[in-house]
Amino acid sequence: MNSHVKEIAWTGSEFVLPLQSQGDSSQTTGVETAYDSIWAAEVPVADPSPLERIMLAEDKLYVVLAVVLVIWFGIVAMLVRTDRKIKDLERRLSDEGLEGQSKTR
Amino acid sequence: MKTRTEALLKSLIVLWMTAVVLAGFLLDIPRISILEHTARNLYFHVPLWFALMAAFLVSAWYSAKFLSTEDLDYDVRASHAAMVGMAFGILGLVTGMVWARFTWYVGTNKWWNNDPKQVMAAVQLMIYGAYFVLRSSFDHNAKRARVSAVYNLFAAATVPFLLYVLPRQFQSLHPGAEGNPAFDEVTDPVMRLVFYPAIMGFIALFWWIYSQRVRLTLLERRLENE
């Protein structure tokens, strides 16, 4: 989005509340304390790892992308499984067809 | 006629889910600190959980139906609902882990946080895992169907306790838990516009995959019997 947010998001402890420090508070809703009350203590001061740097960019939009991709790959895995089952069935069908032919001869 | 309505329904599911994904990414939502854009995961992660619950209900329902009728087709339905439900549950767990890891646990390297819903999903997956292990230890169809249906229902009886016990054992990131705002408070009306259709879409997706598997197995059975 804008570079300012990214900058803050990368400087360690500050990234917790990037939108408030941004000064552009029109986008923030009234529920600032939504989830920070309990979990704020969990947030460390350590520098974000490279993976986190990617995931936190664009206001964490890539987290959503990762989630959608996980679901997509899951659906692909299910498709592949169904495909394999169909293949098994086809093979058995053709085997039985051959046996049937040999029997008639 | 029936196949035509089914085909129509399936193309509707495809369009519906496409619309959900598009709206999920493009619709403007109010920003909340920490959550930011990840609030959009509401459309993708949460419906998986609903699909798991739907699968769980379908599976238990057909297990009960099998016990009362002894019709093996119901056993096929129960086991495939459990199987596809398990897949959705695994997806729900993984997406939840990704979401929490990069939203609330930045810098902690914490992937597993003992959230009640997470533990609950894990236990549900354990139940299904046990269900399939049990199934694999029988060769006889009718006996396997009967015993596994009994186990499925017996395990289903414990799930309400998990729903009741777990929230008092662990803190939760999920709305409605103690100290967290209720779902209504954090969720903007705009988001519900996508969230509810997303739930319907994911449940429909579950039904599609599940009915494919059921049809395949029933075909297989018919081939064996011929």
Added chain:
Amino acid sequence: MNWLTGALAVLEKDVRLELRTRYAINTLLLFVISALLVVAIAVKNEPLSPSLRSVLLWVVILFSAIAGLSHAFVSEEERGTVLLLQLNAKPSSVLAGKLLFNLMLTFALNSVAALAFWVVIGFQEVDSATLIVILALGAIGLSGATTLLSAIIAKAVNRGPLFAVLSFPILVPLLLSVVNGTRSAIEGAGLDTVTSEVFTLIGYAGVLITASTLLFDYIWKD
């Protein structure tokens, strides 16, 4: 009345057989003692927090229960006496008798485990009334959950590992409640602090025993 006498007859038969061979009780005892000794050696003299103590106690109980409780129906299958029992007793009496027998075993198991834990590791300022209530309810829940599972695995091959796999997910709500309740007891809190655990455990045992009676017929008839 007829039903009750049948159940008591099954119980009496099992108790007699058990007193003759002492197979289940010895398994349970040896498991408890060896598991506790391993724990005691591992923790040495380190001070343990109440929650750790309660988790250790219940892990020991859980593993012993899983080693010993599958015996109820598996033994019938192994001795080939299932048919005899099917002919001579109503399914509900068989279940009730086995349930009572397992209940006796789990009561013995829990009291021995708690006593041994007290001697080897210690409870400190425990509220004994709370601890006893939680242990008793835990025993009822444990036997209520495992009796039907024992009947299930008796029908399958490779029973030992199967029993563990089937029981763990079902015992999760029970374990969460008893561990929480035991922790309160070890912290010295009174009975009134664990009311929600007590109600959960009563409900859990009630639901599982009801489900067992409803589902047992389907397992028992062949």
